[in-house]
Amino acid sequence: MKDIVLTGDRPTGPLHIGHYVGSLKKRVEIQEEYDKPFIMIADTQALTDNAHNPKKVSENVYEVAFDYLAVGLKPELNTFFIQSLVPELAEFTVFYMNFVTLARLKRNPTVKDEMQQKGFGYNVPVGFLNYPISQVADITAFKANLVPVGDDQLPMLEQTNEVVRHINNHFNTAVLRECKPLLSKVLRLPGTDGLSKMGKSMNNAIFLNDEPDVISAKVMSMYTDPNHIRVEDPGNVEINTVFKYLDAFDPEQEELKELKEHYKRGGLGDVKLKKRLNNILQNTLEPIRQRRKEYEENPEEVMKLLKTGSEYARSVAAKTLKELKEVFTLNY
Amino acid sequence: MKDIVLTGDRPTGPLHIGHYVGSLKKRVEIQEEYDKPFIMIADTQALTDNAHNPKKVSENVYEVAFDYLAVGLKPELNTFFIQSLVPELAEFTVFYMNFVTLARLKRNPTVKDEMQQKGFGYNVPVGFLNYPISQVADITAFKANLVPVGDDQLPMLEQTNEVVRHINNHFNTAVLRECKPLLSKVLRLPGTDGLSKMGKSMNNAIFLNDEPDVISAKVMSMYTDPNHIRVEDPGNVEINTVFKYLDAFDPEQEELKELKEHYKRGGLGDVKLKKRLNNILQNTLEPIRQRRKEYEENPEEVMKLLKTGSEYARSVAAKTLKELKEVFTLNY
Known part of the structure; x- marks a missing residue:
């Protein structure tokens, strides 16, 4: 059986450059390599902790789709779909x-x-606690065997394979397919404040649709080495967020090495580094922002595209569901 | 809005006379009174604790349908449907x-x-723990406001109304409808062994499709008053299971009163009582068994009928789901 890739995002905000280096860039690379990867906008999953504010989710379905198209994911090479438009996934989940x-x-x-972060305890909504099972549904419905994930998502693939093996063994069938992570050396960008994770609510993210002046302002206020007070002081490359971004974006990695040595010795100012990063980010994000604007002007076209993808995804999921129902003798 | 009734059964075995006096008889009475009550064969729910033996469930879908038709529930007066053939219910649940x-x-x-009875503890399948939410889906999808239930099911209606009020209030809508129990003086038949509940696994049930000799044998071995050794001894009516069945089935309730007095005084033998009960049960179950046999010979016809009902049920559930998705702004 051919390789089938499934990825996706929760539509809870527009995507940022952390998503870009963490997953979107990789997806653009592999879209030619694999046959129409499934890319899911996981609205149903996003509702598991946004149930009282579903508008945040439905509005961001568009934002995420714009971002996908803007970074160069092509509709003809991928199957974009909206999770709630594939109701078979709810049946698998149940x-x-x-x-x-x-x-x-x-x-x-x-x-x-996540439960601890959100302070849920026993008051966790059942849907949230249950979302790994919903992911088993997402993965198996499309018989995806390759799932590009970060380390934090590996437990979801473990859970998936547990259910797959359990059902396949118990019913002596091969209807469900095991999956494995499609790991790549993922660069994790910290937020501009130097804190561990870039996120909308943290106010430390550079978004793919940020305007040039916003990007500049965010770069110029980035967290560097707090002990690097005067230009001539030696600086600490490891804790300087600007270097982490340059690692991810600078096309001249040899030059970057030299800059790091210079910074360590002293004599290289943070402002100079920030200007370099700003230039690079402006160059990277400029074409993305332009493409995004074109799509933003045609939201109906984008939705049409998502609906077409969702219909195809639905036909695939329905086929697997039919097979599973036959195994369960529920094929009335 | 007109009254809408929803009832149903888990297809885990053929129905017995406990179901008959507890709910089926009442359903036959109300089928003329309300507009096409929804009668659900809850296969999806039955799977929550039979997932490893789904055949038991799918086979009993037929048995339960035969029983429905046999007791006189009419297809033209009710909407019979199979839960898993209304996939919208899974979407509501999620x-x-x-x-x-x-x-x-x-x-x-x-x-x-139930968790204690089944010895589940923390190893309870999530689906089982979750079945009250699945019942919220069943009830609200059809905007049912009247649910004939026994006392043990009242917590499910409470849970339903909690979700209904929560969503209606939070989103300032009236899309979901509250329900109330349709209580009737329900006679609870104990098992033939005098234990509290009649059940297939307890081997203490008289089934609607039992043959005459099986019925006789079960009646003749029923639990009576263990201290009523000789006919002339005074007997205890309260603990004599035969009297409980006569309460439910004897058409001559005045005569029954006299028999009870006689039994208390002494001089009335259990065998005589059992013969009376046997006659009555034979008369009651004979036409049911005959009608059942006719349907058993045409399982395809019965399935066709269930599918027609399921399609109609589906159209109703889909309409409510569309309304709910609009409230959630998920109407892409």
Whole structure:
């Protein structure tokens, strides 16, 4: 069976350069390599912790789609779809819930972390606790065997393969397909404030649709080495966020090495570095922003494209669901 | 808005006379009174604790349908449907899971009891723990406001109305409808062994499709008053299971009163009582068994009927789902 790739994003905000270096760039590379990767805008999953503000989710479906197209993901090379437009996924989820215990769900380390971050405890919405099962549905419905993920998502693939093996073994079938991570050396950008994660709510993100002056302002206020007070002081490359961004974006990596040595010795000012980064980011984001604007002017066209993709995704999921229902003898 | 009734059964075995006096008889009475009550064969729900043996569920879909038709529920007066043939219910379930906390689910007294009976503890399948939310879906999808239930199901209606009010209030809408129990003086038949509940696994049930000799044998071995050794001894009516069945089935309730007095005084033998009950049950079950046999010979016809009902049920659920998705702004 051919390789099938599934990726996606929760539509809770426009995408930022952290997403770009972390996953979007990679997706652009592989769109020629694999046959029409499935790219899911996970609105249903986003609702698991945004249920009281669904508009935030539905509006950002567009934003995420604009970003996809803007970075160069091509509709003819990928299957973009909206999760809630593939209702078969809810059916898979409801079936799979019978094969996973509460204890197992609660052991999921990623969900555990997220529950702690959100301060949920026992008051966690069942839907949120359950989202790894919903991911089992997403992956297996399309028989995806390759899932580009970061380390934090590996527990989801483990959960998926547990359900797959359990059902395949118990019913002596091969209807469900195991998956594995499509790992790549992912660069994780910290936020502009130097904190670990870039995020909208942290106010430390550079978005793909930021205007040039916004980008400049964000770059010029970036966190560097707080002990690097005067230009002539030696600086610490490791904690200087600007260098982390240059690692990810600078096309002249040899020159960058020299700059790092210079910074360590002293005599290289942060402003100079920031100007360099600003230039590079402006060059990178300029064509993305332009393409994005074109799509923003035609939201109906973009939705049409998502609907076409969703219809195709639906036909694939429906086929797998039919097979699974036959295994369960529910094919009335 | 007109009254809408929803009832149903989990297809895990053929129905017995406990179901008959507990709910089926009432349904036959109300089928003329309300506009096409929805009668759901809850296969998806039955899977929540039968996931590893789905054949038991799918086979019993037929048995339950035969029983419905046999007791006189008419296809033209009711909407019979199979739960899994209305996939919108899974979509509702997935949405509602975001509005119910794990703590709330675990507080459900009926689920608590059932979890204890089944010895689940933390190893409860998520689907089982979650079935009250799936019931919220079943009830609200059809805008049912009247749900004939026993006391043990009242917590499900409470849970339903909690979700309904929560969503209606938060989104300032009236899209979901509250429900109330359609209570009737329900006679609860104990098993033939005098234990509290009649059930297939308990081997203490008289099924609607039992043959005459099977019925006789079960009646003749029924639990009576263990202290009523000789005919002339005074007997205890309260603990004599035969009297409980006569309460439910005897058409001559005045005569029954006299028999009870006689039994209390002494001089009335259990065998005589059992023969009376056997006659009555034979008369009651004979036409049911005959009608059932006719349907058993045409399972395809019965399935056709269930599919027609399911299609109609689906159209109703789809309409409500569309309304709910509009409220959630997920109407792309």
